[in-house]
Amino acid sequence: MQYRTDLAVERVLEQGSAPGVSMQSIRLRGFTRTEVHIESEEASRRLQKPPGRYFTFETEPIHTLEQAQRQQLSACIAETVRGLLPPFGDVLAVGLGNRHITSDALGSRVIESVLVTRHLTGAMPEPLRGRLRGVSALAPGVLGVTGMETADLVRGAVEQTRPAAVIAVDALSARECGHIGTAIQIADTGIQPGSGVGNHRTGLTRQTLGVPVIAVGVPTVVYSTVIVRDALTLLLDSMPEEQGDHAAAAEALAGRLTRQRLGEMVVTPREIDQMVGELGQVLAMGLNLALQPKLSQQEIAALMNEGM
DSSP: OOOOOSOHHHHHHHHOOOTTEEEEEEEETTEEEEEEEEOSHHHHHHHTSOSEEEEEEEOSOGGGSOHHHHHHHHHHHHHHHHHHSOSSSOEEEEEOSOTTSGGGOHHHHHHHTSOOOGGGTTOOOGGGTTTOOOEEEEOOOOHHHHSSOHHHHHHHHHHHHOOSEEEEEEEEEESSGGGTTTEEEEESSOBOTTGGGTOOOOOBSHHHHSSOEEEEEEEEEEEHHHHHHHHHHHHHHTSOGGGOOHHHHHHHHHHHHIIIIIOSOEEOOTTHHHHHHHHHHHHHHHHHHHHOTTSOHHHHHHHHHHTO
């Protein structure tokens, strides 16, 4: 059984290594960063991920991190995103998802704390003149609320603002419960709104928007099949090994139970409100540092509090 996941690193671990795919991990500011590079179309089809580079940071649950660790995580995000951005030109930041559903509100939460500067051209305070990159922001909502495709709204904003790149932030799904709120993926492939819950919409990519699209996301949900599989695996692992392939048995039982009894349920943690709020602040600071490399975290925080 193949479980739905937005994380490239999970897909590689599930499918195994293959020609056209490379994966390497490094330690960066106390966190593990794993880069998956999908280089060939054949590998892309096998992994069901567009060709490109996927960076995944693994961290402890956000509420357990001290303030200094959160600042270091924001700096890691900034360093990675900055490496994917064009060196010059304005940037459009887009927060995807439904702000009225907490597990899908990560994009809009992040956008609320992105330092928007495009409107300040020509009216920049003297201390900031020449130090700020032009940034605009958009939280377009979802088709069911607006009646308009997200890609169409973003395309219109791109045509009007003519950015050098787009950064799209969205909530993701995972195949491992332990990755909820603890895996941050950054990719240069763009993003497919709604893919995490099987609701595929028109993608936000270089092909559809005409500019590079950097996708940033964190898993906030898993499918019930994953939880059932993990529970059955623990149960079967306590039985004698000679009774058969426990992993395969857990997979088969999980699929049968969810198909016949539960349906395709999407599950999120009880503390999702706190998780999304705290992750949103860390991601927003990371994006602000990536977009405004001439400002410190303290300066950015001060400007956000002042509302510019």
